[in-house]
Structures are given as structure tokens and as C-alpha cells.
Amino acid sequence: MLDIRGLSLSLGEFSLDGVDLTVDDGEYFIILGPTGAGKTILLETIAGIYAPASGTISLDGRDITRTDPKDRGIGMVYQDYMLFPHLTVEENIGFGLLQRKTEPDRIRELVSETADLLGIGHLLDRTPGTLSGGEQQRAAIARALVLRPRVLLLDEPLSALDAVTRDRLRRELKAVHRATGTTVVHITHHFEDIFALADRVAVMQDGRIAQTGTPDEVFRKPATEFVAAFTGMENVFYGVSRVRDGEATIDLGAITLRTVTAVEGDVCVGIRPEEMIVSREAFESSAVNAFSGSVTEIQQNGIFSRVVVNAGLPFVAVLTRQSVARLGLAEGEEAHVTFKASAVHVFPR
Template sequence: MLEIKGLSLALGEFSLADVNLTVRDGEYFIVLGPTGAGKTILLETIAGIYAPDTGSIALDGLDVTRTDPKDRGIGMVYQDYMLFPHLTVGENIGFGLKQRRDEPSLIAERVSETADLLGIGRLLGRTPGTLSGGEQQRAAIARALVLRPGVLLLDEPLSALDAVTRDRLRRELKAVHRATGTTVVHITHHFEDIFALADRVAVMQDGKVVQTGTPDEVFRKPATEFVAAFTGMENVFYGVSRVRDGEATIDLGAIVVRTVTAVEGDVCLGIRPEEVIVSREPFESSATNVFFGTVTEVQQNGIFSRVVVDVGLPFVAVLTRQSIARLGLAEGEPAYVTFKASAVHVFGR
């Protein structure tokens, strides 16, 4: 549906460098990355606001790299809504249709239909200044959707909202996507957006796409040290890998970790906190990595808590508060850390 090949663009402090992406028809595709990674520039280049220095953008097999933005069939929604304050919600939603000189009866029908889809049908006569942030964002999304774009681009659409509104709008976006089948490219900082909405994810770093895959693939099998750290793989260590018969031992100095990898020499390894088991006695399992140490930190964070066990290196684990109480885990108490060989992700350095 949307195919980007070799896209590069230098724009002041920001740039895109040889970006290659394919977004399938009807897919909800999320682009994740830190501030300055080039996410918004990528969206604006897809929309036609910027012309790339090199590379191409194709929609449904048609090259639109140099096509005027209004002729691309792409809708874009920014996080700050950009609604016209002097127009009603209904007039805002119908603005693009009016500019296109559609029949007034068709405009009214489309506006009503799209507003109802976003749950703001009752607000059509009001002005943006009288709406909550969530309502304004719904109106902005409706204004883009009413034109029935081939691709809908969402630039951090939930970032300016409070947690409760953000969660509600996530559910509504999922329902709208299911109802319309619109291809969506959504950029975000929030990991919750990915698991609630994304079919696939691309991670950007310094203007480049460094990994693409399903949410599970990206979070459980990061391709680089950067992706591991950025997606919350807190247990990141450096060592030397030696491989024999497909199995590897990685010397981290204080401990030696066993895993399966073909990467030898100086490496970085990562283990997600949720893959680490903490126990007071040796844990009975097939896991090959078991280390004894001392609890150095127990940080209560609502339902789940963060526990750090020093086994020569500090390992972070995530446990429920009930598990911590049942095990009697507290700072200074002895504990075992256990994790499977398959939980260890190895990256070359």
C-alpha cells in the first residue's frame, strides 16, 4: 500500500537516512523512537510537506514522491489538533470537503457519519475552544477521516492528553480502524500505544529505521543494543562471547551467562526484567542461568514492583507486590536470579 525506498532528507538538525519501509493495505503501523529520531519529518515527507533529497514514495504502486500534497490522498493529524477556532466542530470536520467543492448535502452526510464514528456527533455546533483536549483530538481525526484518505498519518495524537483520556481514545482509534480499514501510520513515544494498536512497528534512531516487526518481535527480540535499551530491556551488560557447537558462554566478568548465539567476541547482551525469576531458594526449572545474590532495591510501582538483585552484576526483575510479600523480599535479603538461555539477546559491538 505504502512503499518507501531509500528515502533521505537533510533538514537542519534533523535528517532521514536511507529509510526503507513497507506499510500494508489496512495496516495500523506505528513508528517509535526518541525525540530527534526523525519520526515527524518522515510523516511530513510522506504527506508531501517536504521533498526528499533521494528515494521514492509509492502509494498503491503509484510514485507520489513529487506529487502535490493535496493530490496524494493522505490525511495528517498533529498532536496540537490545529482546528480553526472561528469555525464550529462541524465546519472544521467538513472543511476539506468544502474546499473540494463537494455538494452541501454530501458534506452534511459525511460530517455527521464521521462525527458519530468518533463519538462527537452531539458537538457539531460547538467551537473548538469549548471542547476538552480529547474532544478536540477526535474532531481533528474526524476532519482527516472525512476525506476518506488512502493513508492516515497520526503525529503523536495522544501525547497531549491525560492518561484516562489517552486510554479511552486508544480504544476508539482501534474501533475506528476496525470499522474503516484505513491504513494508519502513527508515531508515538508511548509503548502502551504499540500493544493496544499496532499490527507492526518500526523503531527509528538518528534518522534511520533500525528494526521493523510485530510488537512482540521488537520488544522480545530487539535487533540492536539501542532497540533493547529504548524498549526497556534494563538488564544490558557487556562481555566476551565464546561459541562452541552452537552454544555460547558469555563472560561478563562477575558471572558467565549461557545462551544460544552465533555472535562471538565483544558483545552486548540484554534480558528483559519480566524474563528474570527471583526466588529465595534455587528455582526448579530447565533454565541454565542461576545466580545467587543479595536484594539491593525493592521499588513499589503499583501492581508490579521493580526488584534489583546483585549477583556480581545488578539484575532487574518485575514482580507483583503479592509475590514480593510471599517471598519476603527486602533489601539485604539473599535471593536467586534465574533466566532461560532463550531470554538472553546478544548484539555484536
Template sequence: MLKITGLTKRLGDFVLDGVDLTVADGEYFIILGPTGAGKTILLETLAGIYTPDDGTITLDGRDITRTDPKDRGIGMVYQDYMLFPHLTVGENIGFGLRQRKADPARIREEVQETAALLGIEHLLSRTPGTLSGGEQQRAAIARALVLRPHVLLLDEPLSALDTSTRDRLRRELRSICRATKTTVIHITHHFEDIFALADRVAVMQEGRVVQTGTPDEVFRKPATGFVAAFTGMENVYCGVSRVLNGEATIDLGGITVRTVSEIEGEVCVGIRPEEVILSREPFESSAANTFPGMVTEIQRNGTFSRVFVDAGVTFVAVLTPQSVERLRLAGGVAVQVTFKASAVHVFLR
């Protein structure tokens, strides 16, 4: 188990501010947040590149807060690979073992085994400059894994790759980490990474961790308006909640929505776009919330379309192009907006 308690680090005007996190043994943990939130500084502090001003880092019960980086049992892989250009792939992978003065026969064996795990054993005699981006990233990951780290830190390892390579390496990462039982902390901006890889997620904002949970908890039950907006919950509104017998009626000004909540007073509500159902006519449903509206805009994006509807407040729904065509949606078309009470997430302002 990796436990981070009250971790604080000031770098110029930026402050990593009292971060508390616990990452379980073998867990694949992803950290989200906008640029400047402190994600990379957190990873580099865990790796020992920075010494914290306050707080502790323990790994398997051992305090490593001020332990030398090479003795922490933590490996780190950056987005830009950072391979040595004058060394072969095999020499790059075995570099850390040579620094540890391991037996040459053992180095050859470990390099071959780790390269095979990443599917790059046929590239061991090549130099990094002759490899594709995906091959270089595999070599960088192999260089970290060959040292058998307790924790592997990945700083946006897939961001520089094309879509097909990223999808393929994403699948490989998950299977490799399961096979080696390596604990992983992974920074990403891609939501696809989260649902494909993460056991749990943390969201950072301005040097603080503002929410942790499973991917479903964070995306469907954001703790703050910032988390809701950052995770793509576009339908966020503020209003006044009144609760009777566990059912909340929330006045948003233009409309009133119903949900199950015990939170009263000034609140915000969020509804994910994929939870919003559009129809041309009212239909029989158990959904608690149905409102007439009018389509104001359709934004097409290949595999899906974002449909904007004025129904007292502006809702955004995500539909396939086929659904848009089947419903004959266009600007000025009257529609019904429907969503379940369970789709409405309530949080304090």
C-alpha cells in the same frame, strides 16, 4: 501499499538519512524513537510538507514523491489538534470537503457519518474551545477521516490526553481503522500504544530506521544496544560468546550465562526485567541460568516494583508489590536470580 525507498531530507543540522520502509495496505504501523530522531519530519515528508532531497515515496504503485499534498490521498493529525477555533465541530470536519467543492448535501451526510463513527455527532454545533481534549482529538481525527485517505498519519495523537481518555480513544482508534480499512502510521512514546494498536513497529535513531518488526520481535529481540535500551530491556551486558553445538556460553565478567545462539566473539546480551524470576531459595526448574545474589534496591511505582539484585552483575526484575511482600524482599536480602536460556537475546556490539 506505501513504499518508502532511500528517503533523505536535510533540515539544518538534521538529516533524515536514507529511510526504507514498506507499510502494507490496512496495516497499523507505529514509529518509535527518542525526541529528535526524525519521526515527525518523516511523517511531514510523507504528507508532502517537505520535498525530499533524495529517494521515492510510492502509494499503491503510484509515485507521489513530488505530488501536491492535497492529491496524495494522505491525511495527518497532530498532537495539538489544530482545529479552527472560529468554526463549529461540524464545519471543522467538513472543511476539507468544502475545499474540494463537494456537494453541500454530501458534505452534511459525510460529516454526520464520520462524527458518528467517532462518537461526537452530538458535538457538531459546538466550537473547539468548549470541548475536552479527547473530544478535540476525535474531531481532528474525524476531519482527516472524512476525506477517506489511503493513509492516515498520526503524530502522537494520544500524548496530551489523560490516562483514562487515552485508553478509551486507543480502543476506538483500532476499531475505527479496522472498520474503515485505513492504513495508519502512528508516532508514539507510549509502549501501551504499541501492544494495543501496532501490527508492526519501526524504531528510529538519528534520522535512520534501525529496526522494524512485530512488537514482540522489536521488544524481545532488539537488533542493537540502542533499541534494547530504548525499549526498556534494562538488563544489557557485554561479554565474549563461545559456541558449541548451537549453545552459547557468554562470559560477562562476573557471571557466565547460557543461551541458544550461533554468534561468537564480542557480543551484548539483553534480558527483559519481566523475564527475571526472583526466589528466596533455589527451586527445581528447566531454566538454564540461576545465580545467587543480594537485593540492593527496590523502586516502587504503584502497580509494580523494580528490584535491583547484585549477582556478579546487577539485574533488574519487575515484580508486583504483592510478590515483593510475599517474598519479604528488602535491601540486603539474599535471593536466587533465574531466567531461561530463551530469555537471553544476543546481538553484536
């Protein structure tokens, strides 16, 4: 539905470098990446704000690479709302329809329908300065959505909001997407957005797409060391892999891991903290990687605790606070870590 091929562009320190990306019709697609990866430039180039140096953008099979932004059928919403302060919410939402010379009665009808969809139908007579951040963001989304775009681009729409408002608007975005079927491309750095909203995810690195897949594929099976580290795979180590009969032993110096991989030689390995089983006694299971050590750190983080066990290498695990208390874990105490061979992800160096 939206097909991007070989898109390249440089703007100062930000750039796109041969971006390839396909977004399916009706999909909620999220783009993740560090600051400077080129996420906003990619969205603005799709919208037509910038012309690429090379590459193509196609929408519904039509090349729109050089098409005027107003003729692309694409809407864009920024994190800072960009509402007109002197216009009412109703006038802000209907502004694009007015520019299209839509009949006034039809404008009122569409504005009312879209405002109700976003839960701001009762605010149409207000001005942006009298609204909360969440209400302003709803108005900005309504202004883009009322034009019935083929693609809606969202540039970190929840970042400026407090946690409670962000969670509420996240649920509303999901409901709006379900109700309208609009194709959405959404930039974020909040992992919660990905699991709550995304059908698929792309991770950007230095102006390129590092990996694309479902949220589970990207977080559980990262394709590169960068993706593993960026998505929170804290246990990242370097070693040497030796493969025999499809099984590998990975020498990390202090310890040796076992896994299944075809990657040999110098490697990087990653294990997600939630894949770690921590126990006070040796844990009996089918997991082939089991090590004893001592707890060096316990850090409380809301309902979860980050536990570090030094077992030759510092393994990070995530446990509930109740589990930490039940196990009697404490800094300086002996502990065991256990994890399956399938939890070890291997990347060539």
C-alpha cells in the same frame, strides 16, 4: 501499499538517512523512536510537506514523491489538533470537503457519519475552545478521516491527553480502524499504544529504521543494542562470547551466562526484566542461568515493583507487589535470579 525507498532529507538537526519502509494495505503501523530520530519529518515528507533530497515514496504502486500534498490521498493529524477556533466542530470536520467543492448535503452527511464514528456527533454545533482535549483530538481525526484518505498519518495523537482520556481514545482508534480499514501510520512514544493498536512497529534511530517487526518481535527479539535499550530491556551488559556446537558461554567478568547464538567475540547481552524469576531459595527449573545474590533495591511502580538483585551484576526484575510481599523480599536480604538461555539476547559490539 505504501512503499518508501532510500528516503533522505536534512532539516537543521533533524534528518532522514536512507529510510526504507513498507506499510501494507489496511495495516495499523506504529513508528517509535527517541526525540530527534526523524519520526515527524518522515510523516511530513510522506504527506508532501517536505520534498526529499533523494529516494522515492510510492502509494498503491504510484510514485507520489513529487505529487502535490492535496493530490496524494493522505491525511495527517498532529498532537496539537490545529483546529480552526472560529469555526464550529461541524465546519472544522467538513472544511476539506468544502475545499473540494463537495455538495453541501453530501458534506453534512459525511460529517455526521464521521462524527458519530468518533463519538462527537452531539458536539457539532460547538467551537473548539469549548471542548476538552480528547474531544478536540477526535474532531481533528474526524476532519482527516472524512476525506477518506488512503493513508492516515497520526503524529503523537494521544500525547497531550491525560491517562484516562488517552486509554479511551486508544480504544476508539482501534474501533475506527476496524470499522474503516484505513491504513494508519502512527508516531508514539507510549509503549501501551503499540500493544493496543499496532499490527507492526518500526523503531527509528538517527534518521534510519533500526528494526521493523510485530510488537512481540521488536520487544522480545530486538535486533540491536539500541533497540534493546530503547524498548526497556534494562539488563544490558558487555562481555565476550565463545561458541561451541551452537551453544555459547558469555563471560561478563563477574559471572558467565549460557545461551544459544552464533555471535562470537565482544558482545552486548540483554535480558528483559519480566524474563527474570526471583526467589528466596534456589529455583529448580530447566533454566540454565541461575545466580544467588542480595536485594539492593525495591522500587514500587503502581501494581508492579522493580527489584534489583546484585548477583555479581545488578539484575533488574519486574514483579507484582503481591509477589514481593509473598516472597518476603526486602533490601539486604538474600535472593536468587533465574532465567532461560532463550531470554538472553546477544548483539555484536
